[in-house]
Amino acid sequence: MLAGTAAxxxxxxxxxxxxxxRVIVHAAPGGMSDTVARFTSRGLNERLGVPVLxxxxxxxxxxxxxxxxxxxxxxxxxxxYAPVELAVVPHLRYVDLSxxxxxxxxxxxxxxxxxxxxxxxxxxxxxxxVDAVRGGARVAMGAAGxxxxxxxxxxxxxRQLGRTFIFAPFxxxxxATTALLGGHLDAVMAGVPEVQALVRGGAVxxxxxxxxxxxxxxxxxxxxxxxxxxxxxxxxxGFMMPRGVAPAILAELEQHILAAFQQEAFRTxxxxxxxxxxxxxxxxxxxxxDQESARYAQLVREFGFVS
Amino acid sequence: xxxxxxxxxxxxxxxxxxxITTWGFPPGSQGVPGPGLVxxxxxxxxxxxxxxxxxxxxxxxxALVRHHRAIPAAMxxxxxxxxxxxxxxxxxxxxxxxxxxxxxxGLAWRGALIGAVLMATSLQVLFERGLGVRF
Amino acid sequence: MPGDPMLLLAPMLSPDAWLYVLIGVxxxxxxxSLPGFTATMGLAVLTPFTFWVAPDQxxxxxxxxxxxxxxxxxxxxxxxxxxxxxxxxxxxxxxHPLARQxxxxxxxxxxxxxxxxxxxxxxxxxxxxxxxxxxxxxxFGPAEYFAVAVFGLSTIVGVSGGSMLKGLATGVIGLLxxxxxxxxxxxxxxxxxxxxxxxxxxxxxxxxVGLFGxxxxxxxxxxxxxxxxxxxxxxSGMLPTREEARTLWAHGLRGSLMGIWIGIMPAAGADxxxxxxxxxxxxxxxxxxxxxxxxxxxxxxxxxxxNAGIGGSLxxxxxxxxxxDSAAAVLIGALLMHGLQPGPLLxxxxxxxxxxxxxxxxxxxxxxxxxxxxxARILGKILKIRDQYLWATVLAVALGGSYxxxxxxxxxxxxxxxxxxxxxxxxxxxxMGPLVLALILGPMAESNLxxxxxxxxxxxxxxxxxxxSLLFLVLAALTLxxxxxxxxxxxxxxxxxxxxxxxxx
Numbered sequence: 001m002l003a004g005t006a007a008x009x010x011x012x013x014x015x016x017x018x019x020x021x022r023v024i025v026h027a028a029p030g031g032m033s034d035t036v037a038r039f040t041s042r043g044l045n046e047r048l049g050v051p052v053l054x055x056x057x058x059x060x061x062x063x064x065x066x067x068x069x070x071x072x073x074x075x076x077x078x079x080x081y082a083p084v085e086l087a088v089v090p091h092l093r094y095v096d097l098s099x100x101x102x103x104x105x106x107x108x109x110x111x112x113x114x115x116x117x118x119x120x121x122x123x124x125x126x127x128x129x130v131d132a133v134r135g136g137a138r139v140a141m142g143a144a145g146x147x148x149x150x151x152x153x154x155x156x157x158x159r160q161l162g163r164t165f166i167f168a169p170f171x172x173x174x175x176a177t178t179a180l181l182g183g184h185l186d187a188v189m190a191g192v193p194e195v196q197a198l199v200r201g202g203a204v205x206x207x208x209x210x211x212x213x214x215x216x217x218x219x220x221x222x223x224x225x226x227x228x229x230x231x232x233x234x235x236x237x238g239f240m241m242p243r244g245v246a247p248a249i250l251a252e253l254e255q256h257i258l259a260a261f262q263q264e265a266f267r268t269x270x271x272x273x274x275x276x277x278x279x280x281x282x283x284x285x286x287x288x289x290d291q292e293s294a295r296y297a298q299l300v301r302e303f304g305f306v307s
Numbered sequence: 308x309x310x311x312x313x314x315x316x317x318x319x320x321x322x323x324x325x326x327i328t329t330w331g332f333p334p335g336s337q338g339v340p341g342p343g344l345v346x347x348x349x350x351x352x353x354x355x356x357x358x359x360x361x362x363x364x365x366x367x368x369x370a371l372v373r374h375h376r377a378i379p380a381a382m383x384x385x386x387x388x389x390x391x392x393x394x395x396x397x398x399x400x401x402x403x404x405x406x407x408x409x410x411x412x413g414l415a416w417r418g419a420l421i422g423a424v425l426m427a428t429s430l431q432v433l434f435e436r437g438l439g440v441r442f
Numbered sequence: 443m444p445g446d447p448m449l450l451l452a453p454m455l456s457p458d459a460w461l462y463v464l465i466g467v468x469x470x471x472x473x474x475s476l477p478g479f480t481a482t483m484g485l486a487v488l489t490p491f492t493f494w495v496a497p498d499q500x501x502x503x504x505x506x507x508x509x510x511x512x513x514x515x516x517x518x519x520x521x522x523x524x525x526x527x528x529x530x531x532x533x534x535x536x537x538h539p540l541a542r543q544x545x546x547x548x549x550x551x552x553x554x555x556x557x558x559x560x561x562x563x564x565x566x567x568x569x570x571x572x573x574x575x576x577x578x579x580x581x582f583g584p585a586e587y588f589a590v591a592v593f594g595l596s597t598i599v600g601v602s603g604g605s606m607l608k609g610l611a612t613g614v615i616g617l618l619x620x621x622x623x624x625x626x627x628x629x630x631x632x633x634x635x636x637x638x639x640x641x642x643x644x645x646x647x648x649x650x651v652g653l654f655g656x657x658x659x660x661x662x663x664x665x666x667x668x669x670x671x672x673x674x675x676x677x678s679g680m681l682p683t684r685e686e687a688r689t690l691w692a693h694g695l696r697g698s699l700m701g702i703w704i705g706i707m708p709a710a711g712a713d714x715x716x717x718x719x720x721x722x723x724x725x726x727x728x729x730x731x732x733x734x735x736x737x738x739x740x741x742x743x744x745x746x747x748x749n750a751g752i753g754g755s756l757x758x759x760x761x762x763x764x765x766x767d768s769a770a771a772v773l774i775g776a777l778l779m780h781g782l783q784p785g786p787l788l789x790x791x792x793x794x795x796x797x798x799x800x801x802x803x804x805x806x807x808x809x810x811x812x813x814x815x816x817x818a819r820i821l822g823k824i825l826k827i828r829d830q831y832l833w834a835t836v837l838a839v840a841l842g843g844s845y846x847x848x849x850x851x852x853x854x855x856x857x858x859x860x861x862x863x864x865x866x867x868x869x870x871x872x873x874m875g876p877l878v879l880a881l882i883l884g885p886m887a888e889s890n891l892x893x894x895x896x897x898x899x900x901x902x903x904x905x906x907x908x909x910x911s912l913l914f915l916v917l918a919a920l921t922l923x924x925x926x927x928x929x930x931x932x933x934x935x936x937x938x939x940x941x942x943x944x945x946x947x
Contacts, residue, residue: 022441030485042490067638094641140897169893174708178708179584181762184583201785203785272778310870342627349618365605365608408837409830438487
């Protein structure tokens, strides 16, 4: 540690990695994204032999953390956590960002949007819910927001059903589910990991998920696609670096990160937390992110958040 | 013009600026007030309060007793500190700022130097080693 | 049953648990007592370690840190009038005047006792009634939270000090500062002037550090020197006399209950709990005129109110599995990492785990109490250091802490700006209490107002047809009208007690 910092001050660039690597996370410590980043850092630490430290830069839907990564020196010592917000925030034009500002390393997981209702809700299946909304039922929805993927997913659902929900944005999925349990909302849109504890505990029922296939955590829950509604909204997480890092470093780090995903304790955590681990290597992750980005660019325009 | 009256005038101007700015905010929808409602109400309240303060300003500052010349200088010193924050290495900058501050507030050179060096070193060690701050 | 004495006793017999609690407490003392550094930042430093150790060891460190951080925040609040954490803002109001009167030892001792009392009572509540209370907390929706925030804001009357008009003005300034940033309902950027740093609003910690720490240094520079009291009168007498203690019990109990309840509500934290506890105590006190000038009752209400929130927030965290704040999020993360899922099932399936958590918090509070009582002797001596060194420490730590929050120079600018303007306003008799209160409660009031209106489709009736919301709105109205009804609430002045007794207010 001492040697690492001394080297950092003098900057004699030995063979990479010669000093500590930092990982910038957009979320608060203790949350899901933070834990994924920390498990990966631990794996990287074991493989690289230098300290790998997580830093939390919370704020403005991730724009703060993304800017920090974008403007960092591309020397191979700074990694950023790349959540789904990376595909949304640049289009909102709060700050000057684009997915092209980053070199992508690897994707870790996907977590589809889940439509959850209280256990006592009259809606027992997705079909019953959809029919009721089409028939003009008054449904109060809540989700993290505004402009989270869960919010956009709710808007898209409403649009496909030809109705507008009564909608209230909450400061996170946690507060939204609290309001759901308290009976202040009829349904909540949130990520599967964010509601899985309550589903397993029996307080909340999952009606459907907006993934492209059934969730391995809840294989019985239907997808919206199986009901004829073409809705794909999911959170995902991966890792990135500022653009311009030497290709050799990128390739080496990509391998190390993919290997770090395989740690036994990490996989156990993901199972408990309800994360669907679906790793993607760098090139595929780039294609995936660009698709997502194009889709969200169109959505935020269509819903009138930007002109 | 007394201090509280000056404050009242500044607050009044601020309130007007807020009212003008919120004019351009988007309206609400579906019965939910838009982002401009609360700032607008607060602007009106602030305008009313600044008027009331002009009329009844109350008492103002006590006579400054000690180091009163050093206060504006210390403020300028803090501003300079932040301007140079990531330009000059933290330990060195803090040492210099502390030294200047001690001299401003009337410490002798000896006490000021010892204090500045000791404090800057211990702060640097505490922040970087103990608390994981990276400058 | 988590209340089984055998289950509770087990961790207390393990030397290992004591060791990890001690590490956590030591870290908490560091992060809590340095203004600008928060318990959350301590948690961030600690989280990497939670990967390496067993779940109960990780929890011992996390809980030790949480418990001692809030207590330690009160120490600089009392000695330097600079709160170490947001929860200790209310402790400056009576704690610092006590220190100025040469009773620093007593104030620090009361802070330690109050912390222990508050935590102990909150643990009793957690063991006895966690599940029913968490169900009650769920009944608080957007409309209820709006009403609670309004009730909290109505206490501005109490913390305005001499000039109600000036108190209201700083309150409105605080509410306006809270408006800056991305709108919580529509995502529209308000008053950000294209600055990315402002998108997330003005950060609270730098503002607090500036208004209290930096402005306090300037104020002291402008004031006559502190009376040089000899060390004995400052640190001896950590315990109140029998006569003084008689009224304190009731205030400690009321403060604890307020703190527990605010802690249980997922959207309000220990900072709000302490302020509300202080204000309620003033209302019920036989000597409200002493509040803000070194009232023991006010101090004990504020410390119990802040610390009882720990047990309160554990109620919701454990019983619902929903994190109420960042500390709770880390705790849930640590449990999840080891395959444990907080929630109602935890109480049924793993009562031992709940008992362990309760025991660990109790152990941490015991360690903190011992440290607080021993430390009061040592810490009181801080006041004998030359002013210049104390001021320099406060300035350097305040700015360093603001920077460390997000490694951002923008936050340091916020602290310096808040410090300079705070000092200028204080010099003109504008109290700072209403400003921080508004900054804490403003976002809660506004976002829940509009959220509730979204759910009621624009109908204002939702606030009066829901009984809990109506109750708190009526309480708020009564608080605002109180000075008109009762003459005795009029003469307490706050919180510019730092400007020495003169004709400033």
